[in-house]
Structures are given as structure tokens and as C-alpha cells.
């Protein structure tokens with residue numbers, strides 16, 4: 001809240017622009033989005049609606065005006081240059097609105113972006129675990145959920161606490177060993193009385209290969225985000241290798257291009273480990289992106305830990321500009 005107020009003051013007073021004019025070493029601010037649009041009527045995870053179309057267009061125009069907006073393929077060049085202000089626009093997961101809403105805006109502004117997709121959802125469309133859990137809560141008539149042994153106490157899911165309950169349920173999923181996650185989702189389906197999300201209805205969730213090819217041909221980069229979107233660090237190395245290699249191979253065969261970039265599902269520091277890095281290197285991936293905030297200095301960066309800033313609906317214009325122009329304080 002304080003940062004938000006400070007961002008407003010700095011932006012309105014012109015100080016952010018003044019800071020931008022100061023010379024400095026090269027730096028990269030990478031922004032990450034999930035969905036573009038309006039969440040008001042959606043039963044799915046509200047946290048993934050990053051911006052509406054109008055705000056997204058304004059953010060794209062701002063970055064175009066003040067930064068070199070680059071793709072992962074250009075990061076070797078960025079590192080070689082000592083100076084400059086670089087930005088990246090990235091998307092995770094592969095939602096259909098990326099093609100239908102974000103892509104036309106990017107194309108109209110002639111700004112490149114990178115889309116990290118989970119290939120299993122493209123090949124066999126289904127509702128992902130985070131959206132399915134949100135949907136179960138949304139449908140439930142219960143006021144609390146009994147989820148032993150996953151949660152020690154009943155979880156209050158009454159209307160005022162539903163947002164917090166969803167955060168708890170998703171955080172618990174991320175903490176589980178991969179082989180227990182099915183049992184966990186089934187337990188929520190049962191306890192909520194909502195059952196599992198029907199298979200129908202998922203067809204229009206994701207982009208398809210024709211859409212991704214069109215975006216790739218138009219100068220966008222398509223990167224890897226695994227096959228099934230697991231938390232990689234919760235898997236053994238062989239399973240991680242399968243998730244990474246099959247994803248990269250699938251993208252190569254559908255798009256006819258090498259795949260050099262990847263983003264970690266969930267993206268916290270704890271969501272990948274040395275096995276993940278080894279598997280990425282073996283698969284020919286040169287840059288991997290996280291999702292815990294921050295910016296990077298290309299001199300001496302870790303190419304398998306390039307930070308990205310989350311864009312969420314509560315990020316207003318001033319805050320966005322502050323994160324871009326003064327990431328040392330705001331990102």
C-alpha cells in the first residue's frame with residue numbers, strides 16, 4: 001500500500017522520468033502476465049487475470065516508448081552491451097486470450113512478447129488444477145471444508161473468506177509431492193460437494209497449435225513451461241526430464257524452431273533445483289525465468305534464474321511505471 005502511494009507521488013511529480021534520464025548500467029525488467037481480460041463473471045482463479053485489454057495496451061505502449069523490448073533470443077546481445085534499458089513482456093501457461101486479446105494489441109504496436117506454454121494443455125485441453133480448485137470453491141454451497149490429512153483444521157470457505165481459502169488451497173497443492181496431488185484435488189472435489197470439473201468446457205481454455213504458429217510467424221517467441229505444469233522441484237530427476245524434454249520436443253516439432261527459453265511453473269525460488277537446471281541445459285534451453293519479482297543486471301546474471309515481475313489486476317498505471325523505471329525500489 002505504501003509502495004503504491006509512493007509510486008503515485010513519484011510518477012505524478014515527474015521524478016520517475018528524471019530517474020530514467022540518469023545514465024546507468026544495463027538492466028532488464030521482465031514482466032509476466034497470465035490472462036488478459038475481465039474476471040468479473042469467471043468461476044476460475046481470479047488471481048490470473050493480470051490486466052484488462054485497455055490497461056495491457058497502455059502498458060505495452062509505455063514499455064515501447066521507454067525501453068528496448070526484447071525476446072529471449074536477444075539476451076546474449078543484451079548481456080554483451082554495457083548500457084541500456086531493456087524490458088520483456090512474457091506470458092505463462094498458454095490461455096486462449098493470449099492469442100485473442102493480447103496478440104492483436106502487441107501486433108498493432110509492433111512489440112514482441114514471449115509466451116511460455118504447457119504443451120499438455122494445448123494437446124489435450126483440460127482445466128488446470130489451479131482453475132479447477134477455484135471452480136470447486138466457486139460452486140460449493142458448504143461454509144467449510146474438512147481436508148484431513150492435507151489441512152489440520154477445517155477451512156472456512158464462507159463468502160468473505162473465499163479468496164483467502166483459495167490461496168490456502170493452492171499453496172497446499174504446491175507444497176505436496178507430485179504423486180499426492182491427484183488425491184488432494186479429489187479430496188477437495190469431495191469435501192466441497194462440487195465434484196470434478198467436466199471435461200467439456202476446456203476446449204476453448206487454451207491456444208491451439210495454429211494460433212501458436214501464427215504468433216511465432218509474426219515474431220513472437222514461444223517458450224517451454226513443461227507438459228503438465230507440475231512444481232518441478234517436487235519431482236525426481238527422471239520425471240523432471242520427461243516434463244522438460246517432451247515439452248521442448250513438442251514445441252520444436254509443431255513450430256519448426258529451436259526452443260531456447262523456459263519458465264518454471266509456479267516460479268518461486270523453491271520450485272526448481274539443480275536437477276531442473278541440468279535437464280534444461282541438456283534440452284538446449286539457454287534462459288529460464290522465475291516468478292518471484294525483481295529485475296536483473298545482465299553483467300553476471302544467472303541465465304537459469306532470470307527474475308520476472310508479476311502483473312496483477314491491482315497494479316495501477318503509476319505502480320507499473322514505477323516498477324519499470326525504478327525496479328530497485330518497486331520490483
Ligand SMILES: [Zn+2]
Pocket residue numbers: 092093225229264265266
Ligand atoms: Zn504457469
